[in-house]
Amino acid sequence: MNIPKITFIKINKREIIIIIALLILAFASYFIINNKGPGAKAQIEVAQNLYGTYDLSKDQDIIIKDSKGQIIMTAKISNGTIRVITSTCRDKICIKEGAIDLSGQTIVCLPNKVVITVINDNNQIDGVLK
Amino acid sequence: MKRQRYIVIIGVLLALSLIFAYIEMILPSFLPNPAFKIGLSQIPILLTFYLLDLKSATAVSTGKVLMMSLLFGYFLTYIFFVNIAGAVFSIIFIGFSQYLKFSIPMTSLMSSLGHNLGQFLIIGYTLGWNIALFYLPFILVFSVLFGLIIGFISKSLLLKIEKRL
Numbered sequence: 001m002n003i004p005k006i007t008f009i010k011i012n013k014r015e016i017i018i019i020i021a022l023l024i025l026a027f028a029s030y031f032i033i034n035n036k037g038p039g040a041k042a043q044i045e046v047a048q049n050l051y052g053t054y055d056l057s058k059d060q061d062i063i064i065k066d067s068k069g070q071i072i073m074t075a076k077i078s079n080g081t082i083r084v085i086t087s088t089c090r091d092k093i094c095i096k097e098g099a100i101d102l103s104g105q106t107i108v109c110l111p112n113k114v115v116i117t118v119i120n121d122n123n124q125i126d127g128v129l130k
Numbered sequence: 131m132k133r134q135r136y137i138v139i140i141g142v143l144l145a146l147s148l149i150f151a152y153i154e155m156i157l158p159s160f161l162p163n164p165a166f167k168i169g170l171s172q173i174p175i176l177l178t179f180y181l182l183d184l185k186s187a188t189a190v191s192t193g194k195v196l197m198m199s200l201l202f203g204y205f206l207t208y209i210f211f212v213n214i215a216g217a218v219f220s221i222i223f224i225g226f227s228q229y230l231k232f233s234i235p236m237t238s239l240m241s242s243l244g245h246n247l248g249q250f251l252i253i254g255y256t257l258g259w260n261i262a263l264f265y266l267p268f269i270l271v272f273s274v275l276f277g278l279i280i281g282f283i284s285k286s287l288l289l290k291i292e293k294r295l
Contacts, residue, residue, distance in 0.1 A: 015236040019274055022243075026270035033263055048258055090204065091155065096164040106264055108165070108257070111209050115261050 039103035039118035042082045044075070047113040056080050056101065056118070064114060072112045082116060084109070140178065140186050147174035147194045148201075155202075163268060168276050169242055172220075176238055176284040181291070184225055191217045212252050219248025234288065238281030243273040 044051040046066060054062060056077055064073040073094070074086040081099035087109055094109035100118055107116040150171040159167065171194060179187035195213045199205040223244025227237045246269040254262030 011233050011235055015232060018236070019239070019278075022270055022274050026267045026274075029263075029270070030267035033267065045258070048256070090202065090209075093164045096159070104264065106261060108253075108261060110165075110212060110253070111204070111207065113208060113257060115257055117261075 033104075036102040036104050037120065039101055039105070040121045041119050042075075042077065043117045043119050045115045045117070046072075051114075053119075054082075056082060061085075064112075066112070073109065073114055075116060082118065083107070084116070087112065136182070136186075140182065140190065143174045143178045143181075144190050144193050144197075147171045147190055148197055150174065151194060151198050161272070163265075166268065166272050169245070169280055172238065172241060172245070172280050173284050173287065175220075176224075176234070176241065176280070177288065177291070179224055179228075179237075180234070180284075180288055181295070184221070184228065187224060188221045191221055208256070212249050215248040215252040216245040217248075219251075220245040223247075234285040235278050235281030238284060239274060239277030242277035242280065243270075246273050 040056060042054045042056055044054070044062065044064060046064060049067075051064060052062070054060065054077060057080060059078045060076075062075045062077070063071055064075065066072045072088050073084060075082055076085045081101040083099040084094045084097070084107055087094050089109055089111035091111075094107050094112075094114070097107050100107060100116075103118050103120045105118050108114070148171075150173065154167050154170050175187055175191050175194070178190045192214065195210070195217045196205075199207075199210045199213070204210050220241045221244075223240040224237060227240040232240065250262050250266065250269055253265075
């Protein structure tokens with residue numbers, strides 16, 4: 001069989017340098033981006049449109065509808081945390097992500113294009129990154 | 131290579147990649163964020179690249195996304211385009227590392243990095259860059275870690291397969 005000859009080159013110095021550079025970039029970006037602090041409000045966006053901002057200190061259930069008016073998700077605020085309890089998406093990753101309460105933390109549901117972000121009172125995250 | 135033999139090999143690799151993608155879908159995630167996956171279905175794609183060529187790897191990679199979307203009913207939805215962007219970028223990065231003559235684990239790392247960056251770009255473009263940037267550090271760390279793991283698995287498999295074929 002004329003399979004092209006596989007060249008098993010070992011990991012060399014050049015590649016280790018690239019790997020270390022990537023890891024340094026990862027840790028640097030982690031400390032630049034993640035400014036976690038106590039969160040006050042939860043902001044819900046559906047397909048980049050602001051759906052609503054909810055106070056985390058008030059326990060409530062939020063029903064999220066898409067642009068056609070169909071219910072796609074239910075979120076629950078309790079004990080200062082927010083989590084997704086029902087969703088129409090396929091793999092339910094948004095439910096598995098659990099409860100979030102620190103500012104900057106997000107729950108993303110890709111199939112429904114829903115983004116839930118915990119923010120401070122003074123909207124710091126939008127000021128820094130948008 | 132005989133045409134029949136080529137079709138059999140690429141068919142088996144595509145089927146393997148589909149099965150791995152399904153296994154990964156039903157396995158519970160042990161990572162801090164369940165959206166991240168190990169990328170087991172990348173093993174057959176890497177095997178295709180080394181046993182056949184980049185063109186066949188492109189066929190297996192896009193064929194996998196297409197067939198998974200048809201099997202699980204998300205063809206031409208938003209999540210389908212996210213996946214296809216990942217597949218295309220992963221192939222571009224594999225080609226790039228072939229050009230730079232990277233080793234197998236490093237090619238695997240580049241492929242997983244490309245996969246994640248493709249999805250990162252699409253998600254940033256459609257859902258806002260602050261959301262995508264939040265995941266950037268995790269993307270980089272997990273690409274390096276799982277890319278290398280998958281790369282070493284593929285390397286040992288290739289060593290075994292090369293003798294048999």
